[in-house]
Amino acid sequence: xxxxxxxxxxxxxxxxxxxxxxxxxxxxxxxxxxxxxxxxxxxxxxxxxxxxxxxxxxxxxxxxxxxxxxxxxxxxxxxxxxxxxxxxxxxxxxxxxxxxxxxxxxxxxxxxxxxxxxxxxxxxxxxxxxxxxxxxxxxxxxxxxxxxxxxxxxxxxxxxxxxxxxxxxxxxxxxxxxxxxxxxxxxxxxxxxxxxxxxxxxxxxxxxxxxxxxxxxxxxxxxxxxxx
Numbered sequence: 001x002x003x004x005x006x007x008x009x010x011x012x013x014x015x016x017x018x019x020x021x022x023x024x025x026x027x028x029x030x031x032x033x034x035x036x037x038x039x040x041x042x043x044x045x046x047x048x049x050x051x052x053x054x055x056x057x058x059x060x061x062x063x064x065x066x067x068x069x070x071x072x073x074x075x076x077x078x079x080x081x082x083x084x085x086x087x088x089x090x091x092x093x094x095x096x097x098x099x100x101x102x103x104x105x106x107x108x109x110x111x112x113x114x115x116x117x118x119x120x121x122x123x124x125x126x127x128x129x130x131x132x133x134x135x136x137x138x139x140x141x142x143x144x145x146x147x148x149x150x151x152x153x154x155x156x157x158x159x160x161x162x163x164x165x166x167x168x169x170x171x172x173x174x175x176x177x178x179x180x181x182x183x184x185x186x187x188x189x190x191x192x193x194x195x196x197x198x199x200x201x202x203x204x205x206x207x208x209x210x211x212x213x214x215x216x217x218x219x220x221x222x223x224x225x226x227x228x
Contacts, residue, residue: 003088005115006095009102009127013043013201013220015050017128025125026052026095031087033060033096035107043202043220044097060084060094064107073110081114088120099220101129105153105172131170134197134222138207143168147227154181154223163188168226175221178213185210185225193226 006025011017026032026048034044042061048054062080067073087094098106102124112122131151135142143149148167152158154174162169163184171181175198185191194210198221210223 002121003091004093005084005088005112005120005122006093007102007106007108007112007122007124008095008097009100009106009125010044010047010097011128011201012100012130012133013047013199014133015047017133017201018048018051019125019127022097022125022127023052026097029093029095030056031058031060031092031094033062033084033094035098036061036063043099047099048097058087077110077114081111081118084111084115085118085120088115098127099130101127104129104151130197130200130220131172131222131224134195134200134207135224137197137200137205138195138224140195140224140226142170142224159184160187163190163225166227168224171223171225173219173221174223175217175219178210178215178217178221178223181223181225182210182213190225190228193228195224197222197224 008022008025010022032054034042036042060083065076084094096108096111098108102108103126116122150162150165150167150169152162152169152171154171154177159180174181185194191211196208196210196213198206198217200222
């Protein structure tokens, strides 16, 4: 069996929500990769370092710019895959850790496809999603009976269209659009059933009704809007 690229979801930032399977794989392997999040801190690496012994492990801090140019994005993914492949070629497993679940709006999805197309085995390990953690922290259920749930990448627009749909709306990474989502919730008569979780699971976690939130917030902001 050749070397494996693991994609590990480590949950929303609370190290106690890292699964036993994720922790075991991290501890068993010596090359740890993660997406750089900017600043001095790194959400994924800092969370894992609280429960895993990372001494002696090789750490790959990979840069993924926040741009929309598909050509430039693909070049960046290929470049980062080149870095990962060097270790796989040498028979070393690589563990790519990411906040939340590895299959939900995760950078790993692009890396996974490229590495598999290059002939290597990849294994994905799920983590607690940010929106499930947010609902629990807010003390609300996401849905019940036959009600659907819509998971929406807020930065790509369509807020008014999604807001009018039946069921629970989850607006991911919505910190820059708090006021726009609040306005749409008011117009659709669901502001009293709208909630916000910022940096859920981190030390600076903010939980409130959407009505109480003002202005722009951080990247890890989730807004949950339920039907009346």
